[in-house]
Amino acid sequence: MASLKQLALREEERPRFTGGHSLCAGCGIPTIVRTVLDSIPGPVVAVSATGCLEVATTRFPFTAWGVPWIHVAFENAAAVASGVEAAYRSLAHRGKLSGERVTIVVFAGDGGTYDIGLQALSGALERGHRFLYVCYDNEAYMNTGIQRSGATPFAASTTTSPVGSVGRGKAETRKDLTAIVVAHHIPYAAQASTSHWQDLSVKVERAVAQDGPSFLNVLSTCPPGWGHDSRDGARLARLAVESRYWPLFEVVDGHYRLTHYPAHPTALVEWLEMQKRFAHLRGIQSVDLESMIEREVTSQWQELERRTAESKVWFEERESASV
Amino acid sequence: MARTMQGFEVLTGGEATAHAMRQIRPDVVPIYPITPQTPIIQTFSRFVADGKVDTVLLQVESEHSAMSAAVGAALAGARTMTATASQGLALMVEVLYIAAGLRAPVVMAVGNRALSAPINIHGDHSDGMLARDSGAVQVFAENAQEAYDLMVMAPRIAEHPAVLLPVLVGQDGFSVTHSAENVALLRDEEVQDFVGSYEIPYPLLGDRPSSQGLFAMPDAYYEIKVRQIQALEAAEQVFADVARAYALRFGRHLGAVESYRMDGAERAIVLIGSTAGTAKDVVDELRERGERVGLVAVRLFRPFPHQALEDALATVGRVAVLDRAAAPGTLPPLFADIRAGYHGTAELRSYVYGLGGRDTAPEDIAKVYRDLQLPAHAGIRYLGLLGEDQHGES
Incomplete structure (x- = not known):
């Protein structure tokens, strides 16, 4: 486990992602990218899907990337990473590469992961490439101006699910992408949040140590998309975790473990209230909407607790075996 | 000339193409089945399974991913080939344009086939014409021998420093892909010597970090695009040179x-x-x-x-x-x-x-x-x- 000081030192020694990019103040993405890259010990090749991160960090002729980086299109980051990984395997096998093992990391938003890139992700997971896929989940198509995605929560107002005289925000609940990924039986999958940087860093270390695919779904705050103050990014990310809206957990070989347990969860409304996308819930008629979100969060939490309880013995046995 | 040849074998265009791929020994081959191209990847997969070639096969879940993986592999520093047809090429076209723009020298065999609808598995050139303005080099074979020869020539054209573009080698669906005829194969060493080693300026897996696939605004996009167009124009002379080199060495001249x-x-x-x-x-x-x-x-x-x-x-x-x-x-x-x-x-x-x-x-x-x-x-x-x-x- 790296301390904040160690991560900062690594960043100073080998800057892998520099400032000067045009991501918004209060955006969660740079925190995710820096924490991920600084937590990986050896050389890295990064692959990005089209999206905020790609557009804001690689405006020709500039780049914020200190590691080899490639972007091809929106829906195919996992397939591009598959190709890079296959190239690595082939060239290493044929003795054309020397040096430390290269880690291949994908960064893609929720649009590029939950929706248009899901097939490519599924294929890459099924094929078992050794790579880490990081979804920075800001819960909508933010780069194109805040449109609803499969990750957008129920009732959230976006430009394609606006609140109007009839519309009450997104009519459907979020897709459980992490569960879809887990169904591919990959060695390691986890959810993380920018508020808990050390939890994220440890998960990256565990993920890249796997001899196979690994996946991190990281909640990423978005001031323009969520309608919150830039300075509140970290606080909002923390409230998402503490309210159990975005639980922090990991799935190791199919076994679930909560990595942070909000014993005294904060009220969900505290989290909702800080975001303009949920502003319509403040009205009196919207009590049902709010309770529907509450019900979704509660049922997901209960399911997660059930799975965690089932996996408890497995983790205990594994730990006692490794002592 | 004849002594340099391995002799004739009765092969379909698809099989002859797979032999060319085996002899070229690409580093990575992403594959996805579609009629009438499937015999190419099946034959090649058999060569891999039998240990006749040690290429990393990538059995992807769509042609879109095949082309995407091909771009990733080619720019990572691996000689990469794939094959497709018809709807598969249609699905690849988005990424084919990008491959040309990113100057990824992927070589692709195409079993040319009609496009839907109505769905039809037989030969015509509609798929190739859909890829016409992608920026890729595109050649068409008359028969299995030409499909083989053009495939052996293709890496040198694709990877030429003045070109660095994808090359599509077309052969008519069924009338070439599935029709057996006498094909003169070269010896494996001759093919490998002819294609040489794979060199690109900035491999992702090399020691010079680079960013590839950047976002270009109106102040830069135009210049980048015109350079890419000029690279395709340069491919005409490169094709002629490679054809001449092939003819001098192996006795068969395939002009433009x-x-x-x-x-x-x-x-x-x-x-x-x-x-x-x-x-x-x-x-x-x-x-x-x-x-x-x-x-x-x-x-x-x-x-x-x-x-x-x-x-x-x-x-x-x-x-x-x-x-x-x-x-x-x-x-x-x-x-x-x-x-x-x-x-x-x-x-x-x-x-x-x-x-x-x-x-x-x-x-x-x-x-x-x-x-x-x-x-x-x-x-x-x-x-x-x-x-x-x-x-x-x-």
Whole structure:
């Protein structure tokens, strides 16, 4: 486990992602990218899907990337990473590469992961490439101006699910992408949040140590998309975790473990209230909407607790075996 | 020359292509099945399973991912080849444009097939024409031997420092992919020596970090695009050089266009692909009867060899351009290209033929040569169309 000081030192020694990019103040993405890259010990090749991160960090002729980086299109980051990984395997096998093992990391938003890139992700997971896929989940198509995605929560107002005289925000609940990924039986999958940087860093270390695919779904705050103050990014990310809206957990070989347990969860409304996308819930008629979100969060939490309880013995046995 | 060859084997175009791939020994081959290309990847997969080649096969979940993985692998520093057809190429086209823009020298075999709808698995050139403006080099083979030869030539064209673009090697679905004929294979060492090692300027897995696939605003996009266009133009000379090197070494010369009995020809047909074989027989027969007819087969379609065609058609008076694809609402692609760059005096006529695998028999070709003796028709003629007067409007 790296301390904040160690991560900062690594960043100073080998800057892998520099400032000067045009991501918004209060955006969660740079925190995710820096924490991920600084937590990986050896050389890295990064692959990005089209999206905020790609557009804001690689405006020709500039780049914020200190590691080899490639972007091809929106829906195919996992397939591009598959190709890079296959190239690595082939060239290493044929003795054309020397040096430390290269880690291949994908960064893609929720649009590029939950929706248009899901097939490519599924294929890459099924094929078992050794790579880490990081979804920075800001819960909508933010780069194109805040449109609803499969990750957008129920009732959230976006430009394609606006609140109007009839519309009450997104009519459907979020897709459980992490569960879809887990169904591919990959060695390691986890959810993380920018508020808990050390939890994220440890998960990256565990993920890249796997001899196979690994996946991190990281909640990423978005001031323009969520309608919150830039300075509140970290606080909002923390409230998402503490309210159990975005639980922090990991799935190791199919076994679930909560990595942070909000014993005294904060009220969900505290989290909702800080975001303009949920502003319509403040009205009196919207009590049902709010309770529907509450019900979704509660049922997901209960399911997660059930799975965690089932996996408890497995983790205990594994730990006692490794002592 | 003959002593350098391994000898003849009876192979389909698909099998011959797979042999070329085995001998080239690419680092990575992403694959996805689609008729009529499947024999290529099946045969190649068999070579891998039998330990005859140690390429990393990537069995992806779509052609879109096949091309995406190919771009990733090629830019990572691996010689990469793939194969597709029809809807598969259509699905790849988004990424094919990007491959050209990112200057990823991926070599792809195409078993040319009709596009849906109606769905149809048989040969025509609609898929290739869909990829026409992708920025990739595109060549078409007449038969299995040419499919093999062009495949062996392709890496040197794709990877040439002045080019660095994808190369599509087309062969007609079924009439070439699935038809067995005698094919002269080179020896494995000769092929590997001919293609050489894979070198690109900034491999992702090399020691110089680079960012590839950047976002370019109006201040830069245009210049980048024009350089890419110039690279495709440069491929015409590179193709000629590689063809010459191949001929010097192995005795078979595959020029940008093939002129068949064009000496003193007054009437000529120009076409692409396997129907050249049928047309050559018809030309022979008509020549025996003293008719001054000839054939021009176009192998290099992108970049389009305007001058070579101009030279090939120098003596003729009437030319029928046969397209195995349409461009609904305008003139068919090959005809439009020839007409756009042609400065000669010959009268050019447009025909469409063989869509969705409709057979084109020697009589159909003979009929075109007869037509050329008659006054010009208006618009596009649809050769071999049932029950119609075969005249279209344009």
